[in-house]
Amino acid sequence: MSNKRIIGFDADDTLWENEVFFYRAQMKFIELHPQMKDPEEEILQIEKENIKFYGYGIKGFILSLLEASVRFSNNQPDFQNIAKIIKIGKDMLAQPIQVLPKVKDTLGHLSERYELIMITKGDLLDQQRKVEKSGLLKYFSSIEIVSEKDEQTYLEILKKNNISPKDFLMVGNSLKSDVLPVTKIGGTGIYIPHKFTWKHEEVNGTFDLERIVELKTISDLKLWLKKLI
Amino acid sequence: MSNKRIIGFDADDTLWENEVFFYRAQMKFIELHPQMKDPEEEILQIEKENIKFYGYGIKGFILSLLEASVRFSNNQPDFQNIAKIIKIGKDMLAQPIQVLPKVKDTLGHLSERYELIMITKGDLLDQQRKVEKSGLLKYFSSIEIVSEKDEQTYLEILKKNNISPKDFLMVGNSLKSDVLPVTKIGGTGIYIPHKFTWKHEEVNGTFDLERIVELKTISDLKLWLKKLI
Numbered sequence: 001m002s003n004k005r006i007i008g009f010d011a012d013d014t015l016w017e018n019e020v021f022f023y024r025a026q027m028k029f030i031e032l033h034p035q036m037k038d039p040e041e042e043i044l045q046i047e048k049e050n051i052k053f054y055g056y057g058i059k060g061f062i063l064s065l066l067e068a069s070v071r072f073s074n075n076q077p078d079f080q081n082i083a084k085i086i087k088i089g090k091d092m093l094a095q096p097i098q099v100l101p102k103v104k105d106t107l108g109h110l111s112e113r114y115e116l117i118m119i120t121k122g123d124l125l126d127q128q129r130k131v132e133k134s135g136l137l138k139y140f141s142s143i144e145i146v147s148e149k150d151e152q153t154y155l156e157i158l159k160k161n162n163i164s165p166k167d168f169l170m171v172g173n174s175l176k177s178d179v180l181p182v183t184k185i186g187g188t189g190i191y192i193p194h195k196f197t198w199k200h201e202e203v204n205g206t207f208d209l210e211r212i213v214e215l216k217t218i219s220d221l222k223l224w225l226k227k228l229i
Numbered sequence: 230m231s232n233k234r235i236i237g238f239d240a241d242d243t244l245w246e247n248e249v250f251f252y253r254a255q256m257k258f259i260e261l262h263p264q265m266k267d268p269e270e271e272i273l274q275i276e277k278e279n280i281k282f283y284g285y286g287i288k289g290f291i292l293s294l295l296e297a298s299v300r301f302s303n304n305q306p307d308f309q310n311i312a313k314i315i316k317i318g319k320d321m322l323a324q325p326i327q328v329l330p331k332v333k334d335t336l337g338h339l340s341e342r343y344e345l346i347m348i349t350k351g352d353l354l355d356q357q358r359k360v361e362k363s364g365l366l367k368y369f370s371s372i373e374i375v376s377e378k379d380e381q382t383y384l385e386i387l388k389k390n391n392i393s394p395k396d397f398l399m400v401g402n403s404l405k406s407d408v409l410p411v412t413k414i415g416g417t418g419i420y421i422p423h424k425f426t427w428k429h430e431e432v433n434g435t436f437d438l439e440r441i442v443e444l445k446t447i448s449d450l451k452l453w454l455k456k457l458i
Contacts, residue, residue, distance in 0.1 A: 053318075053319050053322045053323070054288060054322070054354075055352070055353070055354030055355075056354075059283060059288040059289060059292060060288060062292065063288060063291065063292065063315065063318065066295060066311065066315060067312075067315050069311075070308065070311050070312045070315070071312075073308070079299065079302070079308060082295065082298075082299050082311055083296075083299045083300075086292065086295060086296050086299070089282075089292065090282050093282045093283075094282070123284070123352070123353065124284070124352065124353040124374060124375075124376050125283075125284030125285075125376040126284075128376055145353060146353075147353050147354040147357050
């Protein structure tokens with residue numbers, strides 16, 4: 001290590017595709033329920049209501065879709081839809097990992113110079129499986145699977161790693177989970193947008209832009225870090 | 230700390246009630262499906278098939294019950310059952326914690342003399358919530374929520390805590406998850422049976438009894454440890 005900085009990486013939609021599979025699953029669901037008026041909004045509403053029960057991840061998503069199927073089928077239920085939605089969930093859980101472009105190169109380069117940790121939220125088993133299947137484990141000194149990415153979570157991770165916030169950079173595609181809480185505790189948030197971002201993760205309002213860096217792709221990290229030193 | 234030993238504690242059905250809520254949920258499910266011939270066996274079969282997708286925990290259990298409901302309703306589906314099963318799941322997730330008798334006293338006593346860690350498997354969010362609600366957090370130096378309790382998992386925890394297997398004791402109600410893997414890596418397994426144990430956790434066959442201690446209740450730990458020193 002030539003540098004005491006620690007770089008945290010979000011995983012879903014930062015290192016590998018994720019949201020697109022939720023998107024496709026939702027499209028399949030909508031095809032099965034042509035009677036829904038504003039399906040995306042109706043599903044999002046149920047998902048939001050259910051986060052306090054289910055947290056994040058595929059299993060909770062599927063339970064919410066099943067609930068939506070019941071709620072919006074009124075008196076003309078199609079029982080086969082239930083079986084089809086369960087199958088959609090299992091297909092999602094068995095989905096191969098699609099590592100995003102330039103991720104391997106970038107992590108290979110950075111892991112020789114910095115300590116990298118992966119910080120991801122969601123189902124424990126599902127996330128562990130994704131980490132293993134991704135082939136990216138070797139680049140990280142530790143993997144943190146958390147239930148919520150808020151200031152408290154980041155403070156605990158920094159404490160565990162014995163590092164001060166000013167030496168911590170967090171890279172991710174979610175302003176709400178990866179960038180803002182990190183900037184609030186005095187770290188730097190590096191925002192790399194992804195085409196698909198879950199609506200629940202979208203943030204409104206203004207925020208201190210001083211500690212936020214926006215990069216187009218993950219491979220821009222190398223150059224940006226070089227300039228920083 | 231007067232002792233370098235570390236004691237690991239399973240949580241579900243060792244520190245608080247758990248399986249009884251699955252049992253009651255299953256009873257409600259069976260009442261909703263009077264047509265099933267051998268419902269317990271049929272549900273267990275689906276659960277076992279689904280562990281590779283869902284892992285352990287309430288969300289996976291409910292998804293398996295929903296699948297069972299579809300599979301065993303043949304051509305006479307009752308759509309309302311789906312809504313009822315989803316509700317059963319939410320009730321389970323919102324269930325208050327019932328700490329088992331003598332647990333607080335015992336942990337209070339032991340935590341002054343040993344380092345205690347909680348090692349539990351299941352849904353990350355659900356287990357975190359249970360730990361917080363239980364009021365037992367203060368007795369433990371760390372909480373490990375894992376997706377599987379096998380030899381590999383225990384070896385990693387020992388490594389992280391920098392302790393050798395011979396100084397590790399694991400207390401739990403499951404021979405399969407808490408006791409046998411620990412004895413296999415050279416630790417001591419302390420088996421405290423609970424009235425309800427999930428069938429998947431039952432073990433057949435013979436095993437080396439030298440490293441296994443069976444106690445009737447958790448409060449017997451104090452005396453047993455005193456004799457040991």
